[in-house]
Amino acid sequence: MYLAVLPSYRQNCMEILLDEFPGRLDLYVSESHLDSSVKSGVQLPNLHYVSMRRLMGNKVFLQSGHLLQALRTDDLVVDLNPRSLSAWMLLVARRVLHKRTLVWGHLYPRAGSSSNTASARRTMRRFASGTITYTYSDQAAAEHELPGQPVWAATNALYRANDIQPVGTSKAETRKEVLYVGRFEGSKKVPLLLESFAHAVRQQPDLLLRLVGGGSQEDQLRHRAHELGIADKVIFEGWVDDVDRLKLFYERAICAVSPGFAGLGLTQCLGFGVPMVVSKDEPHAPEIELADTGGVIWVETDSTTSMAEGLLAAWRRRGELPLSLVSDYVRNHYSAESMARGLHYALEDVR
Incomplete structure (x- = not known):
């Protein structure tokens, strides 16, 4: 090769x-x-x-x-x-x-x-x-x-089949986090997620945002979190590749988010039985076909209010998690x- x-x-x-x-x-x-x-x-x-x-x-x-x-x-x-x-x-x-x-x-x-x-x-x-x-x-x-x-x-x-399992319990009180895993680069639109989370947390103060990854926009994101008054609600986790550590984050997540184009990360979150909030009109990677599993919450592109509504919808549905059938499909096919x-x-x- x-x-x-x-x-x-x-x-x-x-x-x-x-x-x-x-x-x-x-x-x-x-x-x-x-x-x-x-x-x-x-x-x-x-x-x-x-x-x-x-x-x-x-x-x-x-x-x-x-x-x-x-x-x-x-x-x-x-x-x-x-x-x-x-x-x-x-x-x-x-x-x-x-x-x-x-x-x-x-x-x-x-x-x-x-x-x-x-x-x-x-x-x-x-x-x-x-x-x-x-x-x-x-x-x-x-x-x-x-x-x-x-x-x-x-x-x-991403993972071997025996690592692709639904994680966490259906107890709603154990899930309070919105999760982003990926690069902090322009095409990923992570600043949009910060703005949307700031809207959502005003309605649901128990929410937390965990950002797993890194990139050229990290300092900008940290500064913007302070400007929005949500710095105490945003956790910058750094790069994490270890699957067992990632599973711990997904156990506490109500959803993952793709504010820009969605791709390989969709196989990760759905494999762990966690839905993803996805922007509708982005040039998504072909893995978006996994939306047919029902594990995607669609929101309007570049709309902070629509994405905030998507986060709140995930909050209301958190008692349905993990999505075991979705996880099974990913394990068998991805x-x-x-x-x-x-x-x-x-x-x-x-x-």
């Missing part, structure tokens, strides 16, 4: 996959992506770091190192990302050499199937021997778009095992 990055949340999936291909699978990645806050963090054997050059004002990137090995290998997986010049080079060169190359990633950019770069992704797929998607809905769309090309779904997952299985089938060309 020759990929831009492998973040730490890929650890479980990659451990399983490497066990299934002992000594046969090499991973080539860079230390960080175009967005330097997205970093590789897996600790794995057969992992090799390659350099990345960011070009054209940080719009595209070129990786170098171990390209000859990537060119010669029988089966190769590259990013389905038109910003990767190295992926384009390997796709074209290996097609000339009649070697099998798979593309792995989001079928469309977050702007959707009609965006400018969606056609570039389709072109990458035409050069490839097959496609690996993150969701079942994208698998169906990919099969429809290029009939005859094989497509596998490696559902975008585990590290199911993701690794999709990748395994793709590498072995099992259909």
Whole structure:
């Protein structure tokens, strides 16, 4: 696999996959992506770091190192990302050499199937021997778009199945927290959550807000919490990757929140049986298909009052938690095992 990055949340999936291909699978990645806050963090054997050059004002990137090995290998997986010049080079060169190359990633950019770069992704797929998607809905769309090309779904997952369990009790008094887990960056719209929480806590003073993560906006968020008079209600937890510590936060949560686009975090909160308050009109990642489980509370985009109403709705429903059936669905369909299985089938060309 020759990929831009492998973040730490890929650890479980990659451990399983490497066990299934002992000594046969090499991973080539860079230390960080175009967005330097997205970093590789897996600790794995057969992992090799390659350099990345960011070009054209940080719009595209070129990786170098171990390209000859990537060119010669029988089966190769590259990013389905038109910003990767190295992926384009390997796709074209290996097609000339009649070697099998798979593309792995989001079928469309977050702007959707009609965006400018969606056609570039389709072109990458035409050069490839097959496609690996993150969701079942994208698998169906990919099969429809290029009939005859094989497509596998490696559902975008965080945890092993035995770690995906409904957490906490249905006792309403034990749940008082609104939870955000993720980066503190502009696209995530965490300041909007602060404003909305300030509205909600005026009506329900027992509410607390726990922010798990970090990023360039942390100082701004701390300052804004003081300005809003809610600093004593907001807990900055820092980065937490340990699943057992995260479960403790979800045990006390009435909901998680995605004030910007929703993605992989949806599999986390629903897997623990906790609903997510989600903004309607954002360029969500394909994992938004999990909204069909009923675990999403939709709110109007960029509306502090609507989001505050969503938080209060979660407060009123907290006695229904955890959402056991939703958790069961995630465990069965969005585990590290199911993701690794999709990748395994793709590498072995099992259909």
